[in-house]
Amino acid sequence: MTRNAIQWLNPPRLPEDHYVDSTVYTDRQVFEEERERIFARTWKFVCHESELPDPGNFRSVEHVGIPLVVVRGPDGTVRTFFNSCSHRGAKLVTEPRGTSKNFTCFFHLWSYDTQGRCIEITREEGYEQCGLKKDDCGLRSVRTAVRLGMVFINLDDDAEDFDSYVGNSLEDLLEPMGAQPMEVFHYHRVLMRANWKQWHETNMELYHEWGHVVNRTTSVAVPGYHDRKWKIHPNGHGSLEPLKVQYGNYKGWDQRDNLTLAGLAPGEFRVVDLFPNTTVIVRATTIRIDTSIPIAPGLTLLEQRGLGIKGESAQDRSHRQQHHNQFWGPFGRNLAEDVLFVEAVEAANRQGASRFGIIARHEQLMSQDDEIMRAYYRTWGAHMGRRASDPLGIRQQQAGAIARRA
Ligand code: FES
Ligand SMILES: [Fe+2]
Structure with a gap:
C-alpha cells in the first residue's frame, strides 16, 4: 500500500535503534557537532x-x-x-x-x-x-x-589511548598487515555528494552486496557466506569472520590462489571497521584502507589507499595491482558502484524526499545482519547526546507536548 504525506512522515513502527532519520545525514548543526564531539575527540x-x-x-x-x-x-x-x-x-x-x-x-x-x-x-x-x-x-x-x-x-x-580505543578490533589484521612490511601502491580520492557516515555504512552493511554484480557472483553465492558472523567491538568498531571468496566465479578473473598475504587462506576476505570512518579490507592478495574527510553534510572526500608488500618483484606487484584494481580501482567493479549507491541516497535525502533509513535486519549477527550499524549508531548517539532516530529531538519534543496536554 502507498502512504499519504502524514503516514510517510511517521517513523517506522520499529524499535528506535532500528532506523535512522535522514536529517542525521543532512543537518548542518548535526554536522558541526560531529566535528566537535566525534572527530576532535576520537582516533x-x-x-x-x-x-x-x-x-x-x-x-x-x-x-x-x-x-x-x-x-x-x-x-x-x-x-x-x-x-x-x-x-x-x-x-x-x-x-x-x-x-x-x-x-x-x-x-x-x-x-x-x-x-x-x-x-x-x-x-x-x-x-x-x-x-x-x-x-x-x-x-x-x-x-x-x-x-x-x-x-x-x-x-x-x-582521550583514551589508541590501544584501549581499538581494543581487539585489529586482531584480524595482525598477520596480513604485520608479518611483512607493506606499502601504499595506490592512492585515489573521490569527492562524492554524500554524507561521510553513508560511506562508512557501505563498509558495514553487507546486505548491499546484492547490488554489486561481482560480489553477488564471488561472495553471496559462495556456500558459507551467510554463516560467518559479525564481531561487535566496543566503541563502535566491528569486524567480520573471514570467508573464502571465489574470485574465479567472475568471468575473466583468476582465483587469487597465489600472492596470498600472510596468515590468510587463498581467497580469504577480512574486514575491520573502525569508528568513526576508517575501514581496512583484506582481499587475499591486497588491502584497501578507506577513510573520509567530511566537508559538508552532503559532501565527502573519500581517501582510498591500496597496499602491497614492500620490496616485492615488479611482476608480483603488477599482478597484485591488477587484483586491487579489478575491485577497487577507479574503473573497478566495486568501489565506483558504492559511490553511485551513496549518491543515489543523498540525492533523495537532500530535499527531504527520504525520511528514514531502515537498519532492522536480524540474522543472528550473520553477514547481512544490521546489528553492526545499530551498534555504530549507538556509539554515535553516545558521543553526540542525540539519537540517530530523532537527531533534532523533534519527535521527542512533540511527545513531551502531548504528554503535558494529557
Ligand atoms: S614567522 Fe611570522 S607568522 Fe610565521
Ligand atoms: Fe559496496
Whole structure:
C-alpha cells in the first residue's frame, strides 16, 4: 500500500535503534557537532607509514578543518603538529607532501625542526626586552599512534589511548598487515555528494552486496557466506569472520590462489571497521584502507589507499595491482558502484524526499545482519547526546507536548 504525506512522515513502527532519520545525514548543526564531539575527540587514520619512509618526509593534511603536518623525525618517530606558525599563526607547510630537515615559515622566517621545536627566530634580539624565548614557541603537538603501519591521530590530549580505543578490533589484521612490511601502491580520492557516515555504512552493511554484480557472483553465492558472523567491538568498531571468496566465479578473473598475504587462506576476505570512518579490507592478495574527510553534510572526500608488500618483484606487484584494481580501482567493479549507491541516497535525502533509513535486519549477527550499524549508531548517539532516530529531538519534543496536554 502507498502512504499519504502524514503516514510517510511517521517513523517506522520499529524499535528506535532500528532506523535512522535522514536529517542525521543532512543537518548542518548535526554536522558541526560531529566535528566537535566525534572527530576532535576520537582516533582518526591519517596515512600509512610507508608514505613517510625516511626522516624528514612529511604530509600536510586537514582534520576537522585544522591544518596539520605529519612528519618523520630524525629518530624515526612519526609525529603530528598543528600546521601553524607560533608567531602570527601562518600556515607553516604549504606543500601537500615532501621532505625537509626544518620548516621555515614564509611570513617572517621563523624555523622549526621536524620534532616541532622552534629553532630560529628572525632577529631574536627584538624579543629580549619582553623575554620571549624559542623554547616558548614550539608547535602544538597532536597525539599520534602507529599500529600495523597505520598512522592515527587524536586532537584530544585527554582521550583514551589508541590501544584501549581499538581494543581487539585489529586482531584480524595482525598477520596480513604485520608479518611483512607493506606499502601504499595506490592512492585515489573521490569527492562524492554524500554524507561521510553513508560511506562508512557501505563498509558495514553487507546486505548491499546484492547490488554489486561481482560480489553477488564471488561472495553471496559462495556456500558459507551467510554463516560467518559479525564481531561487535566496543566503541563502535566491528569486524567480520573471514570467508573464502571465489574470485574465479567472475568471468575473466583468476582465483587469487597465489600472492596470498600472510596468515590468510587463498581467497580469504577480512574486514575491520573502525569508528568513526576508517575501514581496512583484506582481499587475499591486497588491502584497501578507506577513510573520509567530511566537508559538508552532503559532501565527502573519500581517501582510498591500496597496499602491497614492500620490496616485492615488479611482476608480483603488477599482478597484485591488477587484483586491487579489478575491485577497487577507479574503473573497478566495486568501489565506483558504492559511490553511485551513496549518491543515489543523498540525492533523495537532500530535499527531504527520504525520511528514514531502515537498519532492522536480524540474522543472528550473520553477514547481512544490521546489528553492526545499530551498534555504530549507538556509539554515535553516545558521543553526540542525540539519537540517530530523532537527531533534532523533534519527535521527542512533540511527545513531551502531548504528554503535558494529557
Ligand atoms: S607568522 Fe610565521 S614567522 Fe611570522
Ligand atoms: Fe559496496
